[in-house]
Amino acid sequence: MPKLNENYLQLKDSYLFSEIAHRTAAYSEKHPDKPVIRLGIGDVTRPLCECAIKALHESVDEMGQSATFKGYGPEQGYAKTRDAIAAYYKRNGVEVDADAIFISDGAKSDTGNITELFGHDNVILIPDPVYPVYVDSNTMCGNKVTYISGNADNDFLPMPDHSQHVDVIYICSPNNPTGACYNKEQLKEWVDYALENEAVILYDSAYEAFISDPELPRSIYAIEGARKCAIEFCSLSKTAGFTGTRCGYTVVPKELVFTSSDGRKMSLNAMWNRRQSTKYNGTSYIVQNAAAAIFSEEGIKECQENLNYYKKNAKVIADTLTELQIPFYGGIHSPYIWFECPNGMDSWTCFDYLLENIQVVGTPGAGFGENGKNYFRLTSFGTYESTVEAMNRFKKLFAK
Amino acid sequence: MPKLNENYLQLKDSYLFSEIAHRTAAYSEKHPDKPVIRLGIGDVTRPLCECAIKALHESVDEMGQSATFKGYGPEQGYAKTRDAIAAYYKRNGVEVDADAIFISDGAKSDTGNITELFGHDNVILIPDPVYPVYVDSNTMCGNKVTYISGNADNDFLPMPDHSQHVDVIYICSPNNPTGACYNKEQLKEWVDYALENEAVILYDSAYEAFISDPELPRSIYAIEGARKCAIEFCSLSKTAGFTGTRCGYTVVPKELVFTSSDGRKMSLNAMWNRRQSTKYNGTSYIVQNAAAAIFSEEGIKECQENLNYYKKNAKVIADTLTELQIPFYGGIHSPYIWFECPNGMDSWTCFDYLLENIQVVGTPGAGFGENGKNYFRLTSFGTYESTVEAMNRFKKLFAK
Known part of the structure; x- marks a missing residue:
């Protein structure tokens, strides 16, 4: 019988994105009338130039x-x-x-x-x-x-x-x-x-x-x-x-x-x-x-238009978090915004809280390591309209 | 200083195809008037269907x-x-x-x-x-x-x-x-x-x-x-x-x-x-x-036309080797023909012999292991015309 690579037994289950998908699907099934805005996965949405x-x-x-x-x-x-x-x-x-x-x-x-x-x-x-x-x-x-x-x-x-x-x-x-x-x-x-x-x-x-x-x-x-x-x-x-x-x-x-x-x-x-x-x-x-x-020069220019689109989204998110006085990192030279979960929540509690209250899906920081357990990642890869809508919901939820 | 993966030091130089390219280029430079027919590398030539x-x-x-x-x-x-x-x-x-x-x-x-x-x-x-x-x-x-x-x-x-x-x-x-x-x-x-x-x-x-x-x-x-x-x-x-x-x-x-x-x-x-x-x-x-x-059904049919083209080439090679009484394997259910180097040549000697005498390039069997050292690989991935021409040259060279 072959000896397999037993180092694989040391891997943590890669449950992060499947757990996100699972919780989101369960919520949507229970609340088909409440559309979910997804700002979780780091995947682009604009077509190729x-x-x-x-x-x-x-x-x-x-x-x-x-x-x-x-x-x-x-x-x-x-x-x-x-x-x-x-x-x-x-x-x-x-x-x-x-x-x-x-x-x-x-x-x-x-x-x-x-x-x-x-x-x-x-x-x-x-x-x-x-x-x-x-x-x-x-x-x-x-x-x-x-x-x-x-x-x-x-x-x-x-x-x-x-x-x-x-x-x-x-x-x-x-x-x-x-x-x-x-x-x-x-x-x-x-x-x-x-x-x-x-x-x-x-x-x-x-x-x-x-x-x-x-x-x-x-x-x-x-x-x-x-x-x-x-x-x-x-x-x-x-x-x-x-x-x-x-x-x-x-x-x-x-x-x-x-x-x-x-x-x-x-x-x-x-x-x-x-x-x-x-x-x-x-x-x-x-x-x-x-x-x-x-x-090529033309290609770089065309790609920059898409990058600007995402950067505008990032600014919408960053400006909202600034207004709400939620500490965050990124959002300027990056498509990612990493914020401290409000009210002392851990990152999975924050995930459920956002999903249930304002139907916004992001990524719990715990998926990126121990130091992420009180942080939350949003991405700027959604549409401009959905990003603005998500941030309007943030403002209502976290207004002091 | 990082310890590198020293198993790489045990690898044999992968000189097979570079050595073939080197010897072929040297010959062509010396004899620009003698076009070389390449039946060496296992790469297709027909366009996508x-x-x-x-x-x-x-x-x-x-x-x-x-x-x-x-x-x-x-x-x-x-x-x-x-x-x-x-x-x-x-x-x-x-x-x-x-x-x-x-x-x-x-x-x-x-x-x-x-x-x-x-x-x-x-x-x-x-x-x-x-x-x-x-x-x-x-x-x-x-x-x-x-x-x-x-x-x-x-x-x-x-x-x-x-x-x-x-x-x-x-x-x-x-x-x-x-x-x-x-x-x-x-x-x-x-x-x-x-x-x-x-x-x-x-x-x-x-x-x-x-x-x-x-x-x-x-x-x-x-x-x-x-x-x-x-x-x-x-x-x-x-x-x-x-x-x-x-x-x-x-x-x-x-x-x-x-x-x-x-x-x-x-x-x-x-x-x-x-x-x-x-x-x-x-x-x-x-x-x-x-x-x-x-x-798809249509795709399989179209691909089969290309496969038939290559199989026809393989048959040209196989028939020639049969006629010349050179022992060989493959050529029927495969694009490859593996023949015993004539006159007791080793595979690199055979490579030089074919290049110098009839300007046909193949792959010396030694590149595939110890047991290949007296064998030679031809492929059926050339054009029909060049395959026929290569085999006509074989017939003249190896006629008894």
Whole structure:
């Protein structure tokens, strides 16, 4: 009988979104007359921009003709797409080599699969609260995780503890779920700490497109020294509404070279290349073509219109919470608003309270870690009208 | 400093296709007047069928409108696609539950990632010669591999050694690279052997669509008992020419339940579901829609026209080798023809000999394992005209 991977027995049930769906469905069945507004899941709702649609149709046509048909592409991604992303970085003031960029089907795959490149006895630092994939993917391969606390005292932007040695550091900025965003000085301190420890930073910049302050870093590579210590994951899911189209990218600089136990040099870029070449066959040609179009000047402009739509929603939520004097984080450089549950409620009590009283569905903070248990996440990905309506209901419910 | 995954140091350089490209480019540079015919790589050349193109265009249009836009889909795949695949199985006489089917971006990803579900001290049986991903993905996670020899004595269809205990068995039928295909009695022996050992069979049926004899099994589930011991991987790459479009599927029956070291029940279906939900965000909606169209009656008919084109090429190659009395395998229920290198050449010598004398590029068998070192793989994925021309050159070169 095969021995299975018993680390799976250590995983917590991933009941968060199924529990939300279950409670919402039960409520709706009992109260069919009371329509529910969903501001819970981090999924976009605006259609793909014109540039993407045009590129998709064009490449579908190519696939229908012998002369232009595309079979297997490079596992790393087509040069056209890698170059377009390198140019996008450059536009934001950051130099990234195209051959350090690997195109994938999304940041979730890459942030999950990256654990394969590491051994199992590293000190791995993961913030709490955070996107659950970092913890789960480490648990699945038997790695022990050290948590670093994000909380109101540090504005959910934890900083390094210089007395502690670490090997691998996860950072997500702008953060999911809190919406908190590191500034350059704070990120510099993380990069310096990583260099001191010879540690690797795994930097998730999936929400970088929501940053509108040019002084805030949209990439870890905006920080000096980061190319010697950081891998960056990004996604078109939020940048261009690709949650259902699927495309992301990961930057693994060639500078990331470490030494094996017997003194051999090991390059993380070469290892990721080997990993992807062995277990991945590249992202759909059609999708890569659309991704390249997204990063054209016209594509960036069109995507920005959708981003502005969501940012306007975020402002509606943020202004309401400010008016109600409910402490919150995010909502400016992020699609997420993370607020303190009013009246000392825990996050699941708050979920039920909002559902029953004003029929607004969000995400209980407890789903993102211990430090989320008194917080609640709303997203700005709904329609403008439903967001305004949800906030009007908030005002009535929480008016002092 | 992080400890990296030092198992990567045990990987052989994946130089096969790069070495082929290198030698071919060097020859072409020296002899620009002598055009090379490429029958090496297992990549299709016919365009996508009309049904697929229509479904792709339709779903692109859906993505461009708010009312029909699709964000995150189920990680396991849309019901429409899973149901279409279950119906395709049924059409071929096999019952598979739709909720045992997981849609992915291709069989390479799934055959690579499946190692994550297993512990590291299993007896893992892998045929030689075979598709290199099975060995590499096990090497990457530190698993030891036991080889089972495919050779001329067993027509490259090795059978179980009942004196040996095993936990995990890889089978690829029709085989890559040999084209050899197990019949029902042979597969039944493998299933019985797996059940005796409480082992799991990892069955790669990526080339099932090339089987034209209704007596030959196109799925492991055509064999009684297989649902209690086998996971099946399949792909639209060869079935529907999706090598650049990317879609595959994996069947993990709910009957596959094993016991952990402390006596708990572990379901491989639940584990794969958790793996995919944590590290994968589903296959592109657009691509899944095309996949569903492929498995409609009209889609199957259109795909069959392309398969017939390739099968005609395979027959041209097989007839030529028969005429030349060069022993070979495959070429009937497979796009691959695996022939014994003439005149006692080893496979790289044969590569150079064919390139220099008749400008035909194939794949040296050594790239698929020790047992391939005197064999050579040709594929039927070229154009009909180039295949005929290549075989005319064979006839002149090897005429007795």
